[in-house]
Amino acid sequence: MLIIGEKLSIIAKRVREAMLNRDKSPIQEIATAQWKAGSGMIDANIGPAEDNGEDLMQWMVTTIQEVVPLPVCLDTTNFKAIESGLKVHNNQWGKPLINSTSNDPERFPILELAVKHNCQIIGLTVGKGGLPADAEERSSIAAEIMGRAMEYGLPLEDLYLDPLVLQIATSQDHAIQVIRAVKMFQEMNEPPMKTVVGLSNISNGCPKHVRPILNKHFFVMLMNAGLTAAIADANEIAEAMKEKQQIDDVLAGKTIDDAAKIAETKKTIDVITGKTLYAHSYLEM
């Protein structure tokens, strides 16, 4: 499993300020922590980055790779910013990954970049306007993205399909569809297609103490479905791996000693699979 360390996002205040001030130390500190915790790649999310996006992405890539011997995931909708980031990317530590193309025509050209610069790319299974309703619609979009990738000359092993994780607090029904989609994507090619998710979006908007619990359980369930990669906090993944046996036991209906843990896991699995309706206080019910 490839963990793409996710903590470098413009949405986080500390990171945003560091980006604006071109202050390397918070960026490098976070990147190093993610690497030490087991990340195999670092995500650099600079948002739409309309102004100075090219500059910012170059600065992010070099700042990260100065201290961490890993490839970078270039995360932005800005075509030029990606291209300029790719120019300075040090490929000796692995192929960079572009996040992302999709079925939105505006995002098609990004596929060309992946071919031109021989890198990997995430194909987000959404189209223009409207979200996919279920795993089947996600697969249908995935097939179109795969077809387009072949036309552009991108080897399918360089394509990661992303089923788009939505917030459980507002789009609960999608959680199980994402897990199903991860299974279906793999069946769509031989060797199986690679898959990736932005893990923590599942718990976006949930209370702080609930977020890691949802993230960890969702991760284990996705891992069991055959997920190849996750954009996630490597520290949280390390914890999830420690708890995996326990979660798997509850999933398999085995009894384990820790009653509180069983309750937490059962409730969380029921929320993810849609057996009970999510509420912020679901663990207290």
Place this chain on the structure above:
Amino acid sequence: MALAAPKETYAGRVFEVTIGTSKTAVFGGENVLPFHKFDGDTPHKPVIAFEIQDVAPEDWPDTVKEVYGDAASDPVKWALYCQNNLNAQAIALRLISTHPDRENRSADDAAKTVKAVLDSIEVPLIILGSNNVEKDATVLVAAAEAASSRNCVIGKAQEGNYKTISAAAMAQNHKLIAMSDLDINLSKQLGILITQMGFEKERMIADPMCSALGYGLEYTYSVMERIRLAALTQNDVIMQPPMLADIGMYVWKVKETQASEADLPKWGSLKERGIAWEAVTAGAMLLAGAELLIMRHPDAVRSVQKFIEEF
């Protein structure tokens, strides 16, 4: 080949709620989707309450105002008119004048109005604040006390004021409306928080937030359908209180109930259009799962009642 009727049975059931004392109204109690009596029990028909205000309805469109005429000048007269002339099953008194941007009347004033109305009517009373989160917290507490022992409905408790309002409703033995933003998960969350205060879930009425035909109705429709399905299929007890659709206040401010036929000839008669807007909104809410409706125009109420009789 004969068709085996594909009936559905469910694990859950909606709570049955009785309001009022001398004359009562009962709603809820079904263990099936709305009007699906072919699947199981639908012991009670939905209840429609007439909306009145504690001040003359200056901000209502003429088409509704003129129905009430002088009766609406005083809340007691208005309530009696609804009860005696319109055969109202229940009355919903909105204490709109307590809103800080309106007359900003005090909680004491509101309590006096509540008492005066209760002293004159027999049908159940729903007591609504002005929807100002801070002010409602004091107004509804005073109103709940003034209505003590009359088994009223107090509303609406929201995320920002549910503690004081639910405590008052609990202390005075009333039913309570819990209103959340239009989101099924927030509706459940508020239900959990209120029951965690010790308020019995069997005394709650959920208001997932209404919307008017053409103005987000489909969101309310689907949230209500999903709430009812969660109550029935998942046997989720927090989702089992009956649901309220507070229709009049959303319907009678949209363009379709206000614009004259002279301005918009394509839209036809304003009078019928306004009534149809309220009636069709109510019909959709009933089909989605509302058991208690608050409405304004007597003709719309009559049509919806005839519609209910057809099930």
Place this chain on the structure above:
Amino acid sequence: MALSGVEIFKLLPKTNCKKCGHPTCLAFAMKLAQRQASLDACPDVSEEAKRKLGEASAPPFRPITMGAGNSVVNMGEETVLFRHEKKFVNPCALAVEVKDTDSEESIKAAVDALRDSELERVGQKLRIDAIFIKEVSGDPAKFSQTVLSISAQAPDMPLIISTTNPAAAEAALEKIPGTRPVLYGANESNAEAMAETAKKHKVILGVYAANLDALSELTEKIKATGVEDMVIDSGARTAGDILRDNTFIRRAAIKKSVKSVGYPVISFAQRDDHMLEALVASLCIAKYSSIVVLSSIEKWKSLALFTLRQNIYTDPQVPMQVEQKIYSIGEAGADAPLMITTNFSLTFFIVSGEVENSKVPARLAVMDSEGLSVLTAWAAGKFTASKIAQFIQESGIEKEISKKELIIPGYVSILSGAIEEKLPGWKVVVGPREANALPAFLKTMN
């Protein structure tokens, strides 16, 4: 049992020839699995695959198109019971009833009213979709004359020809060749003759039985004669019966794959009380009818029913959008505050509702962001500083306001500097994150 996309893919030629209009056989297979493509589009599919796929890919409700002109009505194809699961596909058609005993003038008036019923709402042109012509006279000649005259007056309008007399049906259909109407009126006693007529004229057959059981048997019998396209009527007339039968039909076809009721449903809502009729028609729209017959056209009734139909048939996955423009709320003068948000309709309804509540007259600039909410739109690059600046500039609002100040949603406070850069002379004020804080915020602005 429906096949998955990958299972279907295994039955396809795997040539990626693109003749079907899809980039690969896999993409085509996925569309087939969604029932968004027809196998006919593949020229190279084997007979064996056709047989296997034909059974698996037949939708629970047969797709049927009524009419032949520019205003056809598509029916069937539904796949769910509740609109939050997936979009309801083909909106319920509204038809108005006329009788062959009505006077010429009153028929003409009905056709005129129908033409005049067209109106536009949220960018869609809406109107009464079809005419239901009922034979009451008992006279085939009179009936066929009425049908012909209506067809001539409204040549594009889909027709539903209602008679239980095969001779009257024959006489009427001869007059309107190639228009693909519904011939409504097949029942247990006339089924064979009506089926023959329907086949001969290639029309859709409307089948009536007194209850669901009898209906299910009758459609099988008719299908055995070679008639494929039917619309069905279980005899339900009260709201309660319509709900019951329509629910059973929808469940049987979708959950139990019962083919004998997998056809579009025609319902009858006519009532003397037209307000009640509007409510019964609402039930038909929300609960699974494909055609609902009304007694009359009144503009207020049409508007309410069109709007409900639009609401119910909105795709729950595609956020409903409002038109991009600057909306005035209250009597907004030159000094009224100007706010901006995205065009997700729920965002718009909630924000404009809160502004109304505040009683502070204001302007709300609603920007096309493909119906996404504020934060999502920003992340997707649809609600960015340069796009906001461009919209404000092109709107020309500058000329109407006294101070150039723009309030942006708190969620995108990060954009304030960049917008000021791109909108010289403007001041950007960061508003609250949630709409419910707007009234308090607007009051402090005043």
